[in-house]
Amino acid sequence: xGCPDWPKCFGxxxxxxxxxxxxxxxxxxxKQQRVDKNRKLAGYLDKLGFEKVSASIFxxxxxxxxxxxxxxxxxxxxxNRLVGVAIGILIFLTVLYAVPFLKTDKAIFWLTFISFLLVxxxxxxxxxxxxxxxxxxxxxxHMALAxxxxxxxxxxxxxxxxxxxxxxxxxxxWLFTMMGxxxxxxxxxxxxxxxxxEEVDIVASEMNGGNRDLWIDRLGLSFYIHRSFSIxxxxxxxxxxxxxYKLKDxxxxxxxxxxxxxxAIEVVFGIVMAxxxxxxxxxxxxxxxxxLLFGVQFLMLIVYYYASKKATEKPVVVLN
Numbered sequence: 001x002g003c004p005d006w007p008k009c010f011g012x013x014x015x016x017x018x019x020x021x022x023x024x025x026x027x028x029x030x031k032q033q034r035v036d037k038n039r040k041l042a043g044y045l046d047k048l049g050f051e052k053v054s055a056s057i058f059x060x061x062x063x064x065x066x067x068x069x070x071x072x073x074x075x076x077x078x079x080n081r082l083v084g085v086a087i088g089i090l091i092f093l094t095v096l097y098a099v100p101f102l103k104t105d106k107a108i109f110w111l112t113f114i115s116f117l118l119v120x121x122x123x124x125x126x127x128x129x130x131x132x133x134x135x136x137x138x139x140x141x142h143m144a145l146a147x148x149x150x151x152x153x154x155x156x157x158x159x160x161x162x163x164x165x166x167x168x169x170x171x172x173x174w175l176f177t178m179m180g181x182x183x184x185x186x187x188x189x190x191x192x193x194x195x196x197x198e199e200v201d202i203v204a205s206e207m208n209g210g211n212r213d214l215w216i217d218r219l220g221l222s223f224y225i226h227r228s229f230s231i232x233x234x235x236x237x238x239x240x241x242x243x244x245y246k247l248k249d250x251x252x253x254x255x256x257x258x259x260x261x262x263x264a265i266e267v268v269f270g271i272v273m274a275x276x277x278x279x280x281x282x283x284x285x286x287x288x289x290x291x292l293l294f295g296v297q298f299l300m301l302i303v304y305y306y307a308s309k310k311a312t313e314k315p316v317v318v319l320n
Contacts, residue, residue, distance in 0.1 A: 002077030171308030
């Protein structure tokens, strides 16, 4: 909530650097702007039949809380938006680059085009996250959509370069299934972690940012599910690594090693956050590594898919 409005920040394309640049009643001004925007959104949701979702926007206490100006948070959010714009431009260029594939492999073009549409929707969803003052459901959906975009782009790139995968081996349905299970489990764990993060924000607000050592004790069920599920996630990742290492494939071995390395970092970060008062700098790092872990796991699945697919293809015989 470093910027209370969207797409501008405090009514300007370049945000302020000091509270003196804002009007005295800026808290009420921007709160009212958000409420008006949410009222329109609620009206659209009602017409579409989502009455409960509409009602939740105004029943949640976050709706009426306005965050005071904080120059650090403001510029973090501003840079986040600039990066988002850069991502949108890069994905648009990716779509243009994929146009020639319409003649050879239409799926590659459509994967990039869908990614471009989704990143536009993601930008709009970001504005809803802001206008609802970090309404929990919106943050979770925002994170889930980001992971979907990552997966679509990864698959598009790997599909366009599948000819570069030289490894061939017979597909094991069990190994392929385990890769899928691990990816889904990681996806779910990230979303649960996002919900934990939402609870942390609420607790922090209730305690005015102080007594961080008491925050963990005030968290709800999501935290305990997240912590317990991490044990299962660790176990199935280790089992998957065992299966992949047995293949003795160099490319998959490297990816698996990265997977285990990032998983170990995640475990350490989680323990430190749980027992050392949730250090603020670890929260974004924890989420970043989790996203990279998801990306590596999905890449493993794609590489394995094409490597095993090549094993079933009949070699082309050239007659002189």
